[in-house]
Amino acid sequence: MTTAISINSLTKKYGMKTVVDNISFSIKEGELFGLLGVNGAGKTTLIKMLSGLTKPTTGDATLLGKSVTQSPEQVRQVIAVSPQETAIASNLTVRENLELMAGIQGFNKEEGKRKADEMIAQFSLQPYENQRGKTLSGGWQRKLSIAIALISEPRILFLDEPTLGLDILGRRELWAQIEKLKEKTTIILTTHYLEEAEALSDRICIMKNGQMKALGSAKELIETSNKTSFEDAFVYFVTEGDVQ
Amino acid sequence: MRILLFANRTTKEIVRDPMAILFGLGFPIVLLLLLSAINKSIPVDLFNITELTPGIAVFGLSFMALFAAQVVSKDRESSFLTRLFTTPMTSKDFIIGYSLPLLLMSVVQGIICYIVAIILGLSISTSMFMAIALLVPPAFIFVSLGLICGTLLSEKAATGLSGALLTNLAAWLSGIWFDLDLVGGLFKNIAYVLPFVHAVDMGKAAMSGQYSDIFPHLWWVLGYAVVLTVLAIVLFKKKMKAD
Ligand SMILES: Nc1ncnc2c1ncn2[C@@H]1O[C@H](COP(=O)(O)OP(=O)(O)OP(=O)(O)O)[C@@H](O)[C@H]1O
Ligand SMILES: [Mg+2]
Numbered sequence: 001m002t003t004a005i006s007i008n009s010l011t012k013k014y015g016m017k018t019v020v021d022n023i024s025f026s027i028k029e030g031e032l033f034g035l036l037g038v039n040g041a042g043k044t045t046l047i048k049m050l051s052g053l054t055k056p057t058t059g060d061a062t063l064l065g066k067s068v069t070q071s072p073e074q075v076r077q078v079i080a081v082s083p084q085e086t087a088i089a090s091n092l093t094v095r096e097n098l099e100l101m102a103g104i105q106g107f108n109k110e111e112g113k114r115k116a117d118e119m120i121a122q123f124s125l126q127p128y129e130n131q132r133g134k135t136l137s138g139g140w141q142r143k144l145s146i147a148i149a150l151i152s153e154p155r156i157l158f159l160d161e162p163t164l165g166l167d168i169l170g171r172r173e174l175w176a177q178i179e180k181l182k183e184k185t186t187i188i189l190t191t192h193y194l195e196e197a198e199a200l201s202d203r204i205c206i207m208k209n210g211q212m213k214a215l216g217s218a219k220e221l222i223e224t225s226n227k228t229s230f231e232d233a234f235v236y237f238v239t240e241g242d243v244q
Numbered sequence: 245m246r247i248l249l250f251a252n253r254t255t256k257e258i259v260r261d262p263m264a265i266l267f268g269l270g271f272p273i274v275l276l277l278l279l280s281a282i283n284k285s286i287p288v289d290l291f292n293i294t295e296l297t298p299g300i301a302v303f304g305l306s307f308m309a310l311f312a313a314q315v316v317s318k319d320r321e322s323s324f325l326t327r328l329f330t331t332p333m334t335s336k337d338f339i340i341g342y343s344l345p346l347l348l349m350s351v352v353q354g355i356i357c358y359i360v361a362i363i364l365g366l367s368i369s370t371s372m373f374m375a376i377a378l379l380v381p382p383a384f385i386f387v388s389l390g391l392i393c394g395t396l397l398s399e400k401a402a403t404g405l406s407g408a409l410l411t412n413l414a415a416w417l418s419g420i421w422f423d424l425d426l427v428g429g430l431f432k433n434i435a436y437v438l439p440f441v442h443a444v445d446m447g448k449a450a451m452s453g454q455y456s457d458i459f460p461h462l463w464w465v466l467g468y469a470v471v472l473t474v475l476a477i478v479l480f481k482k483k484m485k486a487d
Contacts (some may be wrong), residue, residue: 051330055485076332087327089253090318091260096253103249104331132260148327 004029004156004186005050012045012210019045021210022059027203029155030183034201035190038238041188042210044084047158050188051081063156080105080154084144084161084190090134094144096175097133098151105152116138119147122177140164146174156186159185163191177198206237213237246333249417250341257318258311268311269353272304273360280364289342290423297361298375298447299420301354302440305379305386306414308346308353309406312390316342317402335481343387343476350383351376375450378458382443382467386410388472395479418444437466 005027012020020042027033035043048054050061052072062066066074087095098119102112120129123143128136133144142165149157159178163171176198178200181187191197197204198218206221214221214237218230225233258264278295283291290296303450319325328338354376363367375428393402415421423431435441442461449457 053326053329073332073334076330079330081327081330083323083327085323087323089257089324090322091257092253096256100249100253101331104246104328104333106332152331 002029003027003151004031005049005061005063005188007059007061010046010049010056010061011058012042012049012054013057019210020049020056023207023210024041024059025184025205025212025215027188029186031202032178032182032187032189032200034204035196035207036139036194036197036204036234037187037207037213041207041238043207044160045210046207047081047160047188047190049078051158052076053081078155079158080149080152080156081158082146082149082160082162084164086138086141086165088141088144088148090131091132093130093132094128094136095130096121097144097148101148102151107152115151115153122150123147123173133151139167139170143170143174144164150177150181154185157181157188159187161190161192163193171196194231194234206234208238246337247340247344250333250337251344254315254342255345255349257315258349264307264311264314268304268349269356272300272353275303276357276360276364290421293361293364294451295448296393296420296452297358297366298451299418299444301357301375301379302382302418302443302447303411303414303420304353304357304441305350305383306406306411306419308350308383309386309390309393309410310403311349312342312346312387313393313397313402313406314390314399316391316394317397317399321399324419329484335477335484337481338484339391339477342391346387346390347380350379350387354379367427369451369453370467371450371453371455375447376452378443378446378462379468381462382439383485384469384473385443385465386414386441388469388476391476392472392479395476395483413438415438417441420444439465 003026007026008018008024010023011018023046035046037043045054049056050063050068052075054070056069060069063075064078065101068075089100092100095116098116099112102115107115120126125143125147128140133141136144146159146162162174166174178187189197189200198239201218203217204221214224216224221237222230222233225236227233227236252285279291279296280293358372358376390406393406397405417435417438424435426443442464446458446461446465449455449461
């Protein structure tokens, strides 16, 4: 299997504070990679560096062979990001939001329409199709925000806490879609729901204070930590555990 | 393609805000009606419709700065812009996509302003088209100022600055409400260092048919327009590369 993302000693400092500390690992194509860690661990910052939003202080990463520091424009052609914050155009309708992003990602009008139809169906957005973004409830805005990321059929997809604020139906819907996207899309997922990470991820990285504390499948992490559940393993790594 | 898509979106974002339409179009028209009504009872040269219209048209442009500041700062604060930074959108797509609709709206606003003036008794002439065309360079000034505010400041500060400060600057330092010669001194000097009064003066010159009087005002306005447009582009590009 080929490598989708290769991270080499990525470090981000804000002033004196190191928020991502010399992280290196790689993610295979088609892998669903869970990025875990307590609040402030550096997950979002890592995703921002990988998606070209923030420049690394040192180190580099390549996405499908393209460096985020050398050729960010090319990286942007193959990725999509669903940010931690809900990010939609507030005065556009649900459909317009979706078609806008499809157009920006290079689909023509017809394709954009078809893709928007698909997303509206997949996320059960039909009742809100012609409602403006700002008038949707928080959870529905969230769904739209995720749908906007999926519409471009990216080869690499970043989902930063996608299920935040979703009800159980919305979460299940999203899990089903993530399962479907697997194989043809490389997905990097952050979440604070451990059962979600455990169920969906092929491999998981646990971060703490910007450093990588553990890397492996959920099962491997449970074994390494000598615990019986993934939650206990997680707590072990973010409180006392060390790498390996 | 991306530019047009984004321009279309900018337009929708602005015109779907009823307050925008109300102020942007309504306010200048109300002023035009009000001042020409005053002029009917107490005739003042300055409020003569031929003199008044170019001034009001320029004043109306200051709302374009407000709209530009509002749409950009809102996109920044809602992280919608950050999200777009992860797509293939280029700085050109953004800058033209934001400013083109506003420049077009400026012209439309100018045309409406002159149509209202015609209804109020302004005679139709070819110099009117010249005056409307001359709204384009100052439109660049206002739109760029709006983009700069929106790029650098929070929504509150950006709309406050371009809404309150800029509209007032454009109003007071442009010789629309009173003859700057009457005040004279430092006030007048400051006014003539800024582009607003030049924009109004060249509109008045165009309306009078004395096209040579458009200069040197046009140079002042073009100078500001070029500098501010470049500055807006540079600052926005810098924002895209932030951190
Ligand atoms: N622009 C910035 N300037 C200064 N510090 C920052 C900046 N962005 C992030 N940080 C700091 O970096 C650290 C990591 O933040 P980050 O958002 O990556 O955490 P996270 O793992 O995503 O947390 P959460 O689970 O709460 O989303 C935090 O301490 C945060 O305060
Ligand atoms: Mg985060």
